[in-house]
Amino acid sequence: MSDVRQVIGISGGKDSAALSIYLQENFPSLDLEMYCCDTGRELDETYELIEKLEAYLGKEVKRLKAIETDNMAKPNFENSEEISPFDYYLKDYGGFLPSSHARWCTKNLKLKPFEEYIGDDPTISYVAIRGDEHREAYVSTNENVQTIFPFKKNIWSFDVISLVLDHHNIGQFRDIYENKVKPDNLNRILEEVERPISVEHNLNRKTKTLIDLDVTAFNYAVFHFLKKTDYPLARLDDFPLLDKSHLMPDDQVIVRDQVFKMLERTVGVPEYYKKIEYEVDGQTGTYSRTRSGCFFCFYQQKIEWVWLYENNREKFDEAVKYEKEGFTWMENESLLELAKPERRDEIKRQHLKKKQNGSSKKSKTLLNNLLDDNEKGEYFDKEDEDYAGCTVCFI
Known part of the structure; x- marks a missing residue:
């Protein structure tokens, strides 16, 4: 058994719920751990969705709390009927409510429990950014954590792409394509690998071109490259998400409508x-x-x-x-x-x-x-x- 942990955070939202279903149905060999960071102030539907996921997937969603408050005294301000992890930190911050400029709730109630949960273990974290979205997600800065985006055509995080396509590593990346991956359109791919990054042909465009030429070959080339790094994936002998060609074309990139359809046929959509x-x-x-x-x-x-x-x-x-x-x-x-x-x-x-x-x-x-x-x-x-x-x- 691998010493690499593979985890997915369940926020109670549509995308993370759908991702857990998608991974279990299409990549059952993954030994997934599911967790949620419970603030104690989530919507009731969030808790209901988590329970439905556990029943459908036959797996526990580990509840993580920044601090256990079950046996604590109630706060000395008239803000809530019971103390929760959120209430505890609110009191700690002197009643200063979180805001977009001071997201102490994210830091203390979401990120801290996650990082304590995984500790120093090499970990692959699956994040539910969809294929129709053009936004960034939280990527842990911890060296033992690697983020993968299964819903996107490009499953790799920016730090991995930047490393692999750095001009100092082009020779090594070319050798991997030639000697290990050997795709049918090798010559065309090598042309793109060796094409310098410029203002007109930036890193994003170069990445997209290589993925469009052969996404599976690109994934295997990246995987082989990472073997000589400290990324958690370097510890694995294989990784099923490198090749999604066994799926229907529409299921290789998941968009919003598919997320809702996935929930409708399984655990239902939160009201x-x-x-x-x-x-x-x-x-x-x-x-x-x-x-x-x-x-x-x-x-x-x-x-x-x-x-x-x-x-x-x-x-x-x-x-x-x-x-x-x-x-x-x-x-x-x-x-x-x-x-x-x-x-x-x-x-x-x-x-x-x-x-x-x-x-x-x-x-x-x-x-x-x-x-x-x-x-x-x-x-x-x-x-x-x-x-x-x-x-x-x-x-």
């Missing part, structure tokens, strides 16, 4: 993703929660706070309890101010206007640009998909 109609000034729009994570996450759009108020009042009221003068979830507006009927209507108007004005704008994701409106399905929302947040929590 908070489903679009709910709202009405303002005689016009109808739709809203929903667009990501997993804590129910009071500061990355929520204001329309999502309105959704929470109108569809899960209990959680909204809990979020209100955390606010005090100078400490609010949103900049320059408290939840009590947002909850006023006239303010909620104003946010809905702004949301409708933004969606209408933005319908002609080009999206950041490939899928948005390829599909017609009638093809995007029940869960699709261009604005939601373009809205970036902390990928540690949401994928």
Whole structure:
């Protein structure tokens, strides 16, 4: 048995759940460990999804907590009915709520438990960035951790690509192609391997060209190159994700619509993703929660706070309890101010206007640009998909 651990973090969101299913169904030889970093303030649907995954996959999702609070006294401020890991750190930070400028929640409640969980063990971490996304994910800086992106055509992290295609390593990479991989179109591939990186032909373009010429050959060449490094993959004799040609072409790169279909046929889609109609000034729009994570996450759009108020009042009221003068979830507006009927209507108007004005704008994701409106399905929302947040929590 290999001493390399292979792990996948389950955020409670659609993509990480789908990735765990995808890997078990298509690469059953992987000895996967599943974990979730529990803040104690996740949406109820998050915990329900984790339980359904455990039942479907027949594997435990290890619950990681930054600190065990079960036997602790309640905090001495009136913010919650019970203490959770989030409450513990909130007290430690003097009631200073996390924000996009001070993400102490990510550092202490998500990253710290993960890094303590794996320790110094060589680890491959599978991350659910989809093939239709053009965004970065958290890649651990720990030397014992290597990140792989199974949903993408290019499964490798930027640090690996930069190393392999560095001009000092081109000779070694060429030798690997010639003597170990030996693809049918070797001469054309070697032309690209030896082509210098320039402003016109940058690293991304060079990588894409090599992958498009033969993605399986590229993966094997990278794998052989890493054998002489300290990356965790160097310890493995083989790696099943190098060759995805046994899958249907559409299953080699997974996009948003496939994620939802995967969940629909297995564990179900969390209710908070489903679009709910709202009405303002005689016009109808739709809203929903667009990501997993804590129910009071500061990355929520204001329309999502309105959704929470109108569809899960209990959680909204809990979020209100955390606010005090100078400490609010949103900049320059408290939840009590947002909850006023006239303010909620104003946010809905702004949301409708933004969606209408933005319908002609080009999206950041490939899928948005390829599909017609009638093809995007029940869960699709261009604005939601373009809205970036902390990928540690949401994928």
